[in-house]
Amino acid sequence: MTLLSVNFPGSRRVHPNRPWEGSNMPMSPRHRLQRAWGLGLLLIVGIAAQALGAETSRQDCEKSYKPSTGQPGKDVVWVPTNDPLVTRMLEMARVGKSDLVYDLGAGDGKIAIAAAKQFGARAVGVEYNPEMAQLAQCFVRAEGVADKVKVIQGDIFETDFSAANVVTLYLLPELNLKLRPTLLKMKPGTRVVSHSFLMDDWRPDESSVSTDGSAYLWIVPADVSGKWTFKQQRGQDSFDVKLVQTFQKLSGKVGKGSDDVTNAEVRGNQVEMMFSEGDVHTRLKGELKGNRIEAQVTRNDSTSTYIGTRS
Ligand SMILES: C[S@@+](CC[C@H](N)C(=O)[O-])C[C@H]1O[C@@H](n2cnc3c(N)ncnc32)[C@H](O)[C@@H]1O
CATH class of the missing domain: 2.40.128.120 (Quinohemoprotein amine dehydrogenase alpha subunit, domain 2)
Structure with a gap:
Protein backbone atom coordinates (compact mmCIF):
# COMPACT_ATOMS: atom_id res chain seq x y z
CA MET A 1 0.00 0.00 0.00
CA THR A 2 1.38 3.44 -0.86
CA LEU A 3 1.07 6.07 1.83
CA LEU A 4 0.29 9.54 0.54
CA SER A 5 2.10 12.20 2.40
CA VAL A 6 2.42 15.92 2.12
CA ASN A 7 5.45 17.91 2.98
CA PHE A 8 5.06 21.20 4.75
CA PRO A 9 8.11 23.26 4.12
CA GLY A 10 10.31 23.21 7.15
CA SER A 11 8.35 20.44 8.78
CA ARG A 12 8.51 16.63 9.08
CA ARG A 13 6.49 14.52 6.65
CA VAL A 14 2.85 14.53 7.70
CA HIS A 15 0.24 12.06 6.58
CA PRO A 16 -2.84 13.86 5.22
CA ASN A 17 -5.23 11.68 7.23
CA ARG A 18 -3.09 11.28 10.32
CA PRO A 19 -1.75 14.73 11.01
CA TRP A 20 -0.99 13.95 14.63
CA GLU A 21 1.77 11.52 13.61
CA GLY A 22 5.17 13.02 14.07
CA SER A 23 3.70 16.12 15.65
CA ASN A 24 2.59 17.22 19.03
CA MET A 25 -0.88 18.01 17.74
CA PRO A 26 -3.51 16.64 20.16
CA MET A 27 -5.73 13.85 18.67
CA SER A 28 -9.39 14.50 18.18
CA PRO A 29 -11.84 11.81 19.48
CA ARG A 30 -12.69 10.93 15.84
CA HIS A 31 -9.03 10.37 15.02
CA ARG A 32 -8.53 8.35 18.19
CA LEU A 33 -11.38 6.07 17.07
CA GLN A 34 -9.94 5.80 13.55
CA ARG A 35 -6.58 4.77 14.92
CA ALA A 36 -8.11 2.14 17.22
CA TRP A 37 -10.02 0.70 14.26
CA GLY A 38 -6.89 0.68 12.11
CA LEU A 39 -4.83 -1.18 14.70
CA GLY A 40 -7.66 -3.65 15.33
CA LEU A 41 -7.93 -4.35 11.62
CA LEU A 42 -4.18 -4.97 11.32
CA LEU A 43 -4.33 -7.39 14.19
CA ILE A 44 -7.27 -9.26 12.65
CA VAL A 45 -5.56 -9.48 9.24
CA GLY A 46 -2.38 -10.77 10.88
CA ILE A 47 -4.17 -13.40 12.86
CA ALA A 48 -6.22 -14.43 9.82
CA ALA A 49 -3.10 -14.73 7.64
CA GLN A 50 -1.50 -16.94 10.25
CA ALA A 51 -4.62 -19.02 10.76
CA LEU A 52 -4.97 -19.50 7.00
CA GLY A 53 -1.49 -20.86 7.25
CA ALA A 54 -0.65 -18.35 4.60
CA GLU A 55 2.33 -19.83 4.22
CA THR A 56 2.69 -23.24 5.74
CA SER A 57 4.51 -25.28 3.15
CA ARG A 58 4.82 -29.05 2.97
CA GLN A 59 8.49 -28.60 3.93
CA ASP A 60 7.42 -26.71 7.05
CA CYS A 61 5.10 -29.62 7.93
CA GLU A 62 7.97 -32.10 7.66
CA LYS A 63 10.19 -30.09 9.99
CA SER A 64 8.63 -31.63 13.07
CA TYR A 65 7.97 -35.16 11.69
CA LYS A 66 9.18 -36.94 8.56
CA PRO A 67 7.83 -40.49 8.11
CA SER A 68 9.67 -43.20 6.21
CA THR A 69 8.13 -45.67 3.79
CA GLY A 70 7.57 -49.05 5.40
CA GLN A 71 7.45 -47.73 8.95
CA PRO A 72 5.22 -49.81 11.23
CA GLY A 73 1.58 -48.88 11.74
CA LYS A 74 -0.98 -50.39 14.07
CA ASP A 75 -2.30 -53.09 11.71
CA VAL A 76 -0.32 -52.32 8.58
CA VAL A 77 2.83 -50.39 7.69
CA TRP A 78 2.81 -47.01 5.93
CA VAL A 79 3.43 -47.14 2.20
CA PRO A 80 1.90 -44.29 0.21
CA THR A 81 -0.15 -44.95 -2.91
CA ASN A 82 1.59 -43.45 -5.94
CA ASP A 83 -0.01 -40.29 -7.41
CA PRO A 84 -1.33 -41.75 -10.70
CA LEU A 85 -2.97 -44.60 -8.84
CA VAL A 86 -4.57 -42.21 -6.31
CA THR A 87 -6.17 -40.38 -9.25
CA ARG A 88 -7.26 -43.62 -10.90
CA MET A 89 -8.83 -44.93 -7.67
CA LEU A 90 -10.85 -41.73 -7.31
CA GLU A 91 -11.82 -41.82 -10.98
CA MET A 92 -12.99 -45.43 -10.65
CA ALA A 93 -15.20 -44.36 -7.75
CA ARG A 94 -16.47 -41.45 -9.92
CA VAL A 95 -15.80 -39.04 -7.06
CA GLY A 96 -17.49 -35.66 -7.42
CA LYS A 97 -18.35 -32.49 -5.53
CA SER A 98 -21.26 -34.03 -3.64
CA ASP A 99 -19.24 -36.96 -2.26
CA LEU A 100 -17.84 -37.59 1.17
CA VAL A 101 -14.73 -39.75 0.86
CA TYR A 102 -13.21 -41.62 3.83
CA ASP A 103 -9.67 -42.93 3.48
CA LEU A 104 -9.23 -45.64 6.10
CA GLY A 105 -5.59 -45.70 7.17
CA ALA A 106 -4.89 -42.28 5.70
CA GLY A 107 -1.10 -42.09 6.07
CA ASP A 108 0.02 -38.62 4.97
CA GLY A 109 -3.52 -37.78 3.83
CA LYS A 110 -2.75 -37.83 0.11
CA ILE A 111 -5.95 -39.63 -0.99
CA ALA A 112 -8.17 -37.33 1.06
CA ILE A 113 -6.29 -34.26 -0.25
CA ALA A 114 -6.55 -35.45 -3.87
CA ALA A 115 -10.28 -36.12 -3.46
CA ALA A 116 -10.74 -32.44 -2.55
CA LYS A 117 -8.15 -30.83 -4.83
CA GLN A 118 -8.76 -32.84 -7.99
CA PHE A 119 -12.44 -33.80 -7.61
CA GLY A 120 -13.92 -31.13 -5.33
CA ALA A 121 -15.16 -33.67 -2.77
CA ARG A 122 -15.17 -33.46 1.01
CA ALA A 123 -12.91 -36.03 2.62
CA VAL A 124 -11.91 -37.48 5.96
CA GLY A 125 -8.73 -39.43 6.58
CA VAL A 126 -8.56 -41.80 9.56
CA GLU A 127 -5.03 -42.49 10.73
CA TYR A 128 -3.98 -44.32 13.90
CA ASN A 129 -0.45 -42.94 14.24
CA PRO A 130 -0.89 -39.54 15.98
CA GLU A 131 2.24 -38.00 14.46
CA MET A 132 1.23 -39.17 11.02
CA ALA A 133 -2.30 -37.80 11.52
CA GLN A 134 -0.83 -34.44 12.56
CA LEU A 135 1.49 -34.39 9.55
CA ALA A 136 -1.45 -35.21 7.25
CA GLN A 137 -3.52 -32.40 8.80
CA CYS A 138 -0.58 -30.02 8.23
CA PHE A 139 -0.39 -31.12 4.57
CA VAL A 140 -4.14 -30.45 4.33
CA ARG A 141 -3.46 -26.84 5.36
CA ALA A 142 -0.40 -26.54 3.14
CA GLU A 143 -2.45 -27.72 0.16
CA GLY A 144 -5.18 -25.19 0.93
CA VAL A 145 -8.02 -27.69 1.36
CA ALA A 146 -8.72 -27.32 5.09
CA ASP A 147 -12.30 -26.29 4.29
CA LYS A 148 -12.95 -29.68 2.69
CA VAL A 149 -10.62 -32.18 4.35
CA LYS A 150 -9.91 -33.28 7.87
CA VAL A 151 -7.68 -36.00 9.19
CA ILE A 152 -8.67 -37.61 12.43
CA GLN A 153 -6.51 -39.72 14.64
CA GLY A 154 -8.27 -42.98 15.33
CA ASP A 155 -8.57 -46.70 14.75
CA ILE A 156 -10.44 -47.60 11.57
CA PHE A 157 -12.12 -50.47 13.42
CA GLU A 158 -13.54 -48.11 16.01
CA THR A 159 -14.43 -45.15 13.80
CA ASP A 160 -17.93 -44.59 12.45
CA PHE A 161 -17.54 -43.94 8.73
CA SER A 162 -21.14 -44.70 7.79
CA ALA A 163 -21.64 -41.14 6.50
CA ALA A 164 -19.21 -41.79 3.64
CA ASN A 165 -20.38 -42.59 0.14
CA VAL A 166 -16.86 -43.40 -1.03
CA VAL A 167 -14.37 -45.43 1.00
CA THR A 168 -10.75 -45.86 -0.05
CA LEU A 169 -8.40 -48.52 1.31
CA TYR A 170 -4.77 -49.50 1.07
CA LEU A 171 -4.53 -52.03 3.84
CA LEU A 172 -4.15 -55.83 3.66
CA PRO A 173 -6.45 -58.65 2.48
CA GLU A 174 -7.29 -59.71 6.04
CA LEU A 175 -8.08 -56.11 7.06
CA ASN A 176 -10.35 -55.69 4.03
CA LEU A 177 -12.11 -58.88 5.08
CA LYS A 178 -12.48 -57.61 8.64
CA LEU A 179 -14.05 -54.39 7.32
CA ARG A 180 -16.29 -56.22 4.84
CA PRO A 181 -19.37 -56.71 7.08
CA THR A 182 -19.34 -52.98 7.94
CA LEU A 183 -18.88 -52.00 4.29
CA LEU A 184 -21.76 -54.23 3.22
CA LYS A 185 -24.04 -52.47 5.73
CA MET A 186 -23.32 -49.05 4.21
CA LYS A 187 -25.83 -47.21 2.02
CA PRO A 188 -26.43 -49.09 -1.23
CA GLY A 189 -24.42 -47.45 -3.97
CA THR A 190 -21.48 -46.59 -1.69
CA ARG A 191 -18.28 -47.06 -3.68
CA VAL A 192 -15.34 -48.86 -2.11
CA VAL A 193 -11.94 -48.75 -3.82
CA SER A 194 -8.98 -50.76 -2.65
CA HIS A 195 -5.37 -50.45 -3.74
CA SER A 196 -3.88 -53.92 -4.33
CA PHE A 197 -6.08 -56.00 -2.08
CA LEU A 198 -9.33 -57.88 -2.69
CA MET A 199 -12.32 -58.81 -0.52
CA ASP A 200 -12.12 -62.59 -0.76
CA ASP A 201 -15.30 -63.96 -2.39
CA TRP A 202 -16.93 -60.50 -2.76
CA ARG A 203 -15.74 -60.02 -6.33
CA PRO A 204 -14.98 -56.45 -7.47
CA ASP A 205 -17.39 -54.72 -9.86
CA GLU A 206 -14.41 -53.22 -11.69
CA SER A 207 -10.67 -53.87 -11.73
CA SER A 208 -7.86 -51.74 -13.07
CA VAL A 209 -4.38 -53.19 -13.37
CA SER A 210 -1.44 -51.27 -14.82
CA THR A 211 2.20 -50.51 -14.16
CA ASP A 212 1.06 -48.02 -11.47
CA GLY A 213 -0.51 -50.89 -9.54
CA SER A 214 -3.92 -52.48 -9.18
CA ALA A 215 -7.14 -50.97 -7.91
CA TYR A 216 -10.51 -52.60 -7.37
CA LEU A 217 -13.97 -51.10 -7.08
CA TRP A 218 -17.01 -52.49 -5.29
CA ILE A 219 -20.44 -50.92 -5.24
CA VAL A 220 -22.35 -51.76 -2.09
CA PRO A 221 -25.39 -53.72 -3.26
CA ALA A 222 -28.92 -53.25 -1.93
CA ASP A 223 -30.55 -56.37 -0.50
CA VAL A 224 -33.05 -57.56 -3.10
CA SER A 225 -33.25 -61.20 -2.07
C1 LIG B 1 -0.38 -48.69 3.41
S1 LIG B 1 -0.65 -47.17 4.28
C2 LIG B 1 -1.78 -46.33 3.20
C3 LIG B 1 -1.77 -44.85 3.37
C4 LIG B 1 -2.73 -44.09 2.42
N1 LIG B 1 -4.08 -44.58 2.52
C5 LIG B 1 -2.27 -44.18 0.99
O1 LIG B 1 -2.85 -45.00 0.25
O2 LIG B 1 -1.33 -43.49 0.62
C6 LIG B 1 -1.68 -47.68 5.65
C7 LIG B 1 -1.84 -46.65 6.77
O3 LIG B 1 -2.77 -47.17 7.72
C8 LIG B 1 -2.37 -46.81 9.03
N2 LIG B 1 -3.00 -47.76 9.97
C9 LIG B 1 -2.62 -49.03 10.27
N3 LIG B 1 -3.52 -49.60 11.10
C10 LIG B 1 -4.48 -48.68 11.35
C11 LIG B 1 -5.68 -48.67 12.13
N4 LIG B 1 -6.08 -49.73 12.82
N5 LIG B 1 -6.43 -47.54 12.14
C12 LIG B 1 -6.03 -46.43 11.44
N6 LIG B 1 -4.91 -46.40 10.68
C13 LIG B 1 -4.15 -47.50 10.63
C14 LIG B 1 -0.86 -46.88 8.97
O4 LIG B 1 -0.27 -46.11 9.99
C15 LIG B 1 -0.58 -46.36 7.56
O5 LIG B 1 -0.38 -44.96 7.59
Whole structure:
Protein backbone atom coordinates (compact mmCIF):
# COMPACT_ATOMS: atom_id res chain seq x y z
CA MET A 1 0.00 0.00 0.00
CA THR A 2 1.38 3.44 -0.86
CA LEU A 3 1.07 6.07 1.83
CA LEU A 4 0.29 9.54 0.54
CA SER A 5 2.10 12.20 2.40
CA VAL A 6 2.42 15.92 2.12
CA ASN A 7 5.45 17.91 2.98
CA PHE A 8 5.06 21.20 4.75
CA PRO A 9 8.11 23.26 4.12
CA GLY A 10 10.31 23.21 7.15
CA SER A 11 8.35 20.44 8.78
CA ARG A 12 8.51 16.63 9.08
CA ARG A 13 6.49 14.52 6.65
CA VAL A 14 2.85 14.53 7.70
CA HIS A 15 0.24 12.06 6.58
CA PRO A 16 -2.84 13.86 5.22
CA ASN A 17 -5.23 11.68 7.23
CA ARG A 18 -3.09 11.28 10.32
CA PRO A 19 -1.75 14.73 11.01
CA TRP A 20 -0.99 13.95 14.63
CA GLU A 21 1.77 11.52 13.61
CA GLY A 22 5.17 13.02 14.07
CA SER A 23 3.70 16.12 15.65
CA ASN A 24 2.59 17.22 19.03
CA MET A 25 -0.88 18.01 17.74
CA PRO A 26 -3.51 16.64 20.16
CA MET A 27 -5.73 13.85 18.67
CA SER A 28 -9.39 14.50 18.18
CA PRO A 29 -11.84 11.81 19.48
CA ARG A 30 -12.69 10.93 15.84
CA HIS A 31 -9.03 10.37 15.02
CA ARG A 32 -8.53 8.35 18.19
CA LEU A 33 -11.38 6.07 17.07
CA GLN A 34 -9.94 5.80 13.55
CA ARG A 35 -6.58 4.77 14.92
CA ALA A 36 -8.11 2.14 17.22
CA TRP A 37 -10.02 0.70 14.26
CA GLY A 38 -6.89 0.68 12.11
CA LEU A 39 -4.83 -1.18 14.70
CA GLY A 40 -7.66 -3.65 15.33
CA LEU A 41 -7.93 -4.35 11.62
CA LEU A 42 -4.18 -4.97 11.32
CA LEU A 43 -4.33 -7.39 14.19
CA ILE A 44 -7.27 -9.26 12.65
CA VAL A 45 -5.56 -9.48 9.24
CA GLY A 46 -2.38 -10.77 10.88
CA ILE A 47 -4.17 -13.40 12.86
CA ALA A 48 -6.22 -14.43 9.82
CA ALA A 49 -3.10 -14.73 7.64
CA GLN A 50 -1.50 -16.94 10.25
CA ALA A 51 -4.62 -19.02 10.76
CA LEU A 52 -4.97 -19.50 7.00
CA GLY A 53 -1.49 -20.86 7.25
CA ALA A 54 -0.65 -18.35 4.60
CA GLU A 55 2.33 -19.83 4.22
CA THR A 56 2.69 -23.24 5.74
CA SER A 57 4.51 -25.28 3.15
CA ARG A 58 4.82 -29.05 2.97
CA GLN A 59 8.49 -28.60 3.93
CA ASP A 60 7.42 -26.71 7.05
CA CYS A 61 5.10 -29.62 7.93
CA GLU A 62 7.97 -32.10 7.66
CA LYS A 63 10.19 -30.09 9.99
CA SER A 64 8.63 -31.63 13.07
CA TYR A 65 7.97 -35.16 11.69
CA LYS A 66 9.18 -36.94 8.56
CA PRO A 67 7.83 -40.49 8.11
CA SER A 68 9.67 -43.20 6.21
CA THR A 69 8.13 -45.67 3.79
CA GLY A 70 7.57 -49.05 5.40
CA GLN A 71 7.45 -47.73 8.95
CA PRO A 72 5.22 -49.81 11.23
CA GLY A 73 1.58 -48.88 11.74
CA LYS A 74 -0.98 -50.39 14.07
CA ASP A 75 -2.30 -53.09 11.71
CA VAL A 76 -0.32 -52.32 8.58
CA VAL A 77 2.83 -50.39 7.69
CA TRP A 78 2.81 -47.01 5.93
CA VAL A 79 3.43 -47.14 2.20
CA PRO A 80 1.90 -44.29 0.21
CA THR A 81 -0.15 -44.95 -2.91
CA ASN A 82 1.59 -43.45 -5.94
CA ASP A 83 -0.01 -40.29 -7.41
CA PRO A 84 -1.33 -41.75 -10.70
CA LEU A 85 -2.97 -44.60 -8.84
CA VAL A 86 -4.57 -42.21 -6.31
CA THR A 87 -6.17 -40.38 -9.25
CA ARG A 88 -7.26 -43.62 -10.90
CA MET A 89 -8.83 -44.93 -7.67
CA LEU A 90 -10.85 -41.73 -7.31
CA GLU A 91 -11.82 -41.82 -10.98
CA MET A 92 -12.99 -45.43 -10.65
CA ALA A 93 -15.20 -44.36 -7.75
CA ARG A 94 -16.47 -41.45 -9.92
CA VAL A 95 -15.80 -39.04 -7.06
CA GLY A 96 -17.49 -35.66 -7.42
CA LYS A 97 -18.35 -32.49 -5.53
CA SER A 98 -21.26 -34.03 -3.64
CA ASP A 99 -19.24 -36.96 -2.26
CA LEU A 100 -17.84 -37.59 1.17
CA VAL A 101 -14.73 -39.75 0.86
CA TYR A 102 -13.21 -41.62 3.83
CA ASP A 103 -9.67 -42.93 3.48
CA LEU A 104 -9.23 -45.64 6.10
CA GLY A 105 -5.59 -45.70 7.17
CA ALA A 106 -4.89 -42.28 5.70
CA GLY A 107 -1.10 -42.09 6.07
CA ASP A 108 0.02 -38.62 4.97
CA GLY A 109 -3.52 -37.78 3.83
CA LYS A 110 -2.75 -37.83 0.11
CA ILE A 111 -5.95 -39.63 -0.99
CA ALA A 112 -8.17 -37.33 1.06
CA ILE A 113 -6.29 -34.26 -0.25
CA ALA A 114 -6.55 -35.45 -3.87
CA ALA A 115 -10.28 -36.12 -3.46
CA ALA A 116 -10.74 -32.44 -2.55
CA LYS A 117 -8.15 -30.83 -4.83
CA GLN A 118 -8.76 -32.84 -7.99
CA PHE A 119 -12.44 -33.80 -7.61
CA GLY A 120 -13.92 -31.13 -5.33
CA ALA A 121 -15.16 -33.67 -2.77
CA ARG A 122 -15.17 -33.46 1.01
CA ALA A 123 -12.91 -36.03 2.62
CA VAL A 124 -11.91 -37.48 5.96
CA GLY A 125 -8.73 -39.43 6.58
CA VAL A 126 -8.56 -41.80 9.56
CA GLU A 127 -5.03 -42.49 10.73
CA TYR A 128 -3.98 -44.32 13.90
CA ASN A 129 -0.45 -42.94 14.24
CA PRO A 130 -0.89 -39.54 15.98
CA GLU A 131 2.24 -38.00 14.46
CA MET A 132 1.23 -39.17 11.02
CA ALA A 133 -2.30 -37.80 11.52
CA GLN A 134 -0.83 -34.44 12.56
CA LEU A 135 1.49 -34.39 9.55
CA ALA A 136 -1.45 -35.21 7.25
CA GLN A 137 -3.52 -32.40 8.80
CA CYS A 138 -0.58 -30.02 8.23
CA PHE A 139 -0.39 -31.12 4.57
CA VAL A 140 -4.14 -30.45 4.33
CA ARG A 141 -3.46 -26.84 5.36
CA ALA A 142 -0.40 -26.54 3.14
CA GLU A 143 -2.45 -27.72 0.16
CA GLY A 144 -5.18 -25.19 0.93
CA VAL A 145 -8.02 -27.69 1.36
CA ALA A 146 -8.72 -27.32 5.09
CA ASP A 147 -12.30 -26.29 4.29
CA LYS A 148 -12.95 -29.68 2.69
CA VAL A 149 -10.62 -32.18 4.35
CA LYS A 150 -9.91 -33.28 7.87
CA VAL A 151 -7.68 -36.00 9.19
CA ILE A 152 -8.67 -37.61 12.43
CA GLN A 153 -6.51 -39.72 14.64
CA GLY A 154 -8.27 -42.98 15.33
CA ASP A 155 -8.57 -46.70 14.75
CA ILE A 156 -10.44 -47.60 11.57
CA PHE A 157 -12.12 -50.47 13.42
CA GLU A 158 -13.54 -48.11 16.01
CA THR A 159 -14.43 -45.15 13.80
CA ASP A 160 -17.93 -44.59 12.45
CA PHE A 161 -17.54 -43.94 8.73
CA SER A 162 -21.14 -44.70 7.79
CA ALA A 163 -21.64 -41.14 6.50
CA ALA A 164 -19.21 -41.79 3.64
CA ASN A 165 -20.38 -42.59 0.14
CA VAL A 166 -16.86 -43.40 -1.03
CA VAL A 167 -14.37 -45.43 1.00
CA THR A 168 -10.75 -45.86 -0.05
CA LEU A 169 -8.40 -48.52 1.31
CA TYR A 170 -4.77 -49.50 1.07
CA LEU A 171 -4.53 -52.03 3.84
CA LEU A 172 -4.15 -55.83 3.66
CA PRO A 173 -6.45 -58.65 2.48
CA GLU A 174 -7.29 -59.71 6.04
CA LEU A 175 -8.08 -56.11 7.06
CA ASN A 176 -10.35 -55.69 4.03
CA LEU A 177 -12.11 -58.88 5.08
CA LYS A 178 -12.48 -57.61 8.64
CA LEU A 179 -14.05 -54.39 7.32
CA ARG A 180 -16.29 -56.22 4.84
CA PRO A 181 -19.37 -56.71 7.08
CA THR A 182 -19.34 -52.98 7.94
CA LEU A 183 -18.88 -52.00 4.29
CA LEU A 184 -21.76 -54.23 3.22
CA LYS A 185 -24.04 -52.47 5.73
CA MET A 186 -23.32 -49.05 4.21
CA LYS A 187 -25.83 -47.21 2.02
CA PRO A 188 -26.43 -49.09 -1.23
CA GLY A 189 -24.42 -47.45 -3.97
CA THR A 190 -21.48 -46.59 -1.69
CA ARG A 191 -18.28 -47.06 -3.68
CA VAL A 192 -15.34 -48.86 -2.11
CA VAL A 193 -11.94 -48.75 -3.82
CA SER A 194 -8.98 -50.76 -2.65
CA HIS A 195 -5.37 -50.45 -3.74
CA SER A 196 -3.88 -53.92 -4.33
CA PHE A 197 -6.08 -56.00 -2.08
CA LEU A 198 -9.33 -57.88 -2.69
CA MET A 199 -12.32 -58.81 -0.52
CA ASP A 200 -12.12 -62.59 -0.76
CA ASP A 201 -15.30 -63.96 -2.39
CA TRP A 202 -16.93 -60.50 -2.76
CA ARG A 203 -15.74 -60.02 -6.33
CA PRO A 204 -14.98 -56.45 -7.47
CA ASP A 205 -17.39 -54.72 -9.86
CA GLU A 206 -14.41 -53.22 -11.69
CA SER A 207 -10.67 -53.87 -11.73
CA SER A 208 -7.86 -51.74 -13.07
CA VAL A 209 -4.38 -53.19 -13.37
CA SER A 210 -1.44 -51.27 -14.82
CA THR A 211 2.20 -50.51 -14.16
CA ASP A 212 1.06 -48.02 -11.47
CA GLY A 213 -0.51 -50.89 -9.54
CA SER A 214 -3.92 -52.48 -9.18
CA ALA A 215 -7.14 -50.97 -7.91
CA TYR A 216 -10.51 -52.60 -7.37
CA LEU A 217 -13.97 -51.10 -7.08
CA TRP A 218 -17.01 -52.49 -5.29
CA ILE A 219 -20.44 -50.92 -5.24
CA VAL A 220 -22.35 -51.76 -2.09
CA PRO A 221 -25.39 -53.72 -3.26
CA ALA A 222 -28.92 -53.25 -1.93
CA ASP A 223 -30.55 -56.37 -0.50
CA VAL A 224 -33.05 -57.56 -3.10
CA SER A 225 -33.25 -61.20 -2.07
CA GLY A 226 -36.68 -62.80 -1.67
CA LYS A 227 -39.83 -63.40 -3.64
CA TRP A 228 -40.98 -60.58 -5.91
CA THR A 229 -44.20 -60.11 -7.85
CA PHE A 230 -43.88 -57.74 -10.81
CA LYS A 231 -47.09 -56.21 -12.19
CA GLN A 232 -47.40 -54.18 -15.34
CA GLN A 233 -48.30 -50.60 -14.36
CA ARG A 234 -50.67 -50.05 -17.29
CA GLY A 235 -51.71 -53.55 -18.26
CA GLN A 236 -52.59 -56.97 -16.94
CA ASP A 237 -49.29 -58.81 -17.24
CA SER A 238 -47.44 -60.05 -14.15
CA PHE A 239 -44.77 -62.54 -13.15
CA ASP A 240 -43.04 -63.81 -10.01
CA VAL A 241 -39.33 -64.25 -9.41
CA LYS A 242 -37.57 -65.67 -6.41
CA LEU A 243 -34.11 -64.17 -5.99
CA VAL A 244 -31.15 -65.53 -4.05
CA GLN A 245 -28.39 -62.97 -3.52
CA THR A 246 -24.67 -63.44 -2.95
CA PHE A 247 -23.16 -59.96 -2.69
CA GLN A 248 -24.01 -58.32 -6.06
CA LYS A 249 -24.80 -61.58 -7.84
CA LEU A 250 -28.36 -62.81 -8.15
CA SER A 251 -29.71 -66.21 -9.07
CA GLY A 252 -33.24 -67.47 -8.88
CA LYS A 253 -36.28 -69.00 -10.45
CA VAL A 254 -39.23 -67.61 -12.33
CA GLY A 255 -42.87 -68.37 -11.63
CA LYS A 256 -43.45 -71.79 -10.13
CA GLY A 257 -39.79 -72.58 -10.32
CA SER A 258 -38.71 -74.24 -13.54
CA ASP A 259 -36.93 -71.40 -15.39
CA ASP A 260 -33.69 -69.83 -14.20
CA VAL A 261 -33.01 -66.14 -13.88
CA THR A 262 -29.78 -65.33 -15.78
CA ASN A 263 -27.40 -62.36 -16.12
CA ALA A 264 -28.80 -61.06 -12.87
CA GLU A 265 -27.05 -58.61 -10.62
CA VAL A 266 -27.53 -55.64 -8.36
CA ARG A 267 -25.30 -52.54 -8.51
CA GLY A 268 -26.21 -50.23 -5.65
CA ASN A 269 -29.97 -49.92 -6.06
CA GLN A 270 -29.97 -50.90 -9.76
CA VAL A 271 -31.22 -54.39 -10.56
CA GLU A 272 -30.90 -56.30 -13.82
CA MET A 273 -31.96 -59.79 -14.85
CA MET A 274 -33.08 -61.89 -17.79
CA PHE A 275 -35.10 -65.06 -18.12
CA SER A 276 -36.94 -67.08 -20.71
CA GLU A 277 -40.22 -68.95 -20.39
CA GLY A 278 -40.71 -71.03 -23.50
CA ASP A 279 -40.17 -68.61 -26.34
CA VAL A 280 -40.99 -65.49 -24.29
CA HIS A 281 -37.74 -63.71 -23.44
CA THR A 282 -37.78 -61.17 -20.63
CA ARG A 283 -35.23 -58.52 -19.75
CA LEU A 284 -35.71 -56.41 -16.62
CA LYS A 285 -33.83 -53.23 -15.62
CA GLY A 286 -35.05 -51.59 -12.45
CA GLU A 287 -34.29 -49.59 -9.37
CA LEU A 288 -35.03 -50.45 -5.77
CA LYS A 289 -36.98 -47.57 -4.19
CA GLY A 290 -37.91 -48.34 -0.61
CA ASN A 291 -39.36 -51.83 -0.73
CA ARG A 292 -40.44 -51.68 -4.42
CA ILE A 293 -38.59 -52.16 -7.64
CA GLU A 294 -39.61 -49.80 -10.43
CA ALA A 295 -38.58 -51.55 -13.63
CA GLN A 296 -38.58 -51.31 -17.37
CA VAL A 297 -39.42 -54.80 -18.59
CA THR A 298 -38.95 -55.87 -22.17
CA ARG A 299 -40.86 -59.03 -23.07
CA ASN A 300 -40.02 -60.05 -26.59
CA ASP A 301 -40.01 -56.68 -28.31
CA SER A 302 -42.34 -54.64 -26.14
CA THR A 303 -41.10 -52.49 -23.20
CA SER A 304 -43.28 -51.19 -20.38
CA THR A 305 -43.11 -50.22 -16.70
CA TYR A 306 -43.61 -52.86 -14.02
CA ILE A 307 -43.70 -52.42 -10.25
CA GLY A 308 -42.20 -55.19 -8.14
CA THR A 309 -43.28 -55.81 -4.57
CA ARG A 310 -41.62 -58.25 -2.18
CA SER A 311 -43.58 -60.76 -0.18
C1 LIG B 1 -0.38 -48.69 3.41
S1 LIG B 1 -0.65 -47.17 4.28
C2 LIG B 1 -1.78 -46.33 3.20
C3 LIG B 1 -1.77 -44.85 3.37
C4 LIG B 1 -2.73 -44.09 2.42
N1 LIG B 1 -4.08 -44.58 2.52
C5 LIG B 1 -2.27 -44.18 0.99
O1 LIG B 1 -2.85 -45.00 0.25
O2 LIG B 1 -1.33 -43.49 0.62
C6 LIG B 1 -1.68 -47.68 5.65
C7 LIG B 1 -1.84 -46.65 6.77
O3 LIG B 1 -2.77 -47.17 7.72
C8 LIG B 1 -2.37 -46.81 9.03
N2 LIG B 1 -3.00 -47.76 9.97
C9 LIG B 1 -2.62 -49.03 10.27
N3 LIG B 1 -3.52 -49.60 11.10
C10 LIG B 1 -4.48 -48.68 11.35
C11 LIG B 1 -5.68 -48.67 12.13
N4 LIG B 1 -6.08 -49.73 12.82
N5 LIG B 1 -6.43 -47.54 12.14
C12 LIG B 1 -6.03 -46.43 11.44
N6 LIG B 1 -4.91 -46.40 10.68
C13 LIG B 1 -4.15 -47.50 10.63
C14 LIG B 1 -0.86 -46.88 8.97
O4 LIG B 1 -0.27 -46.11 9.99
C15 LIG B 1 -0.58 -46.36 7.56
O5 LIG B 1 -0.38 -44.96 7.59
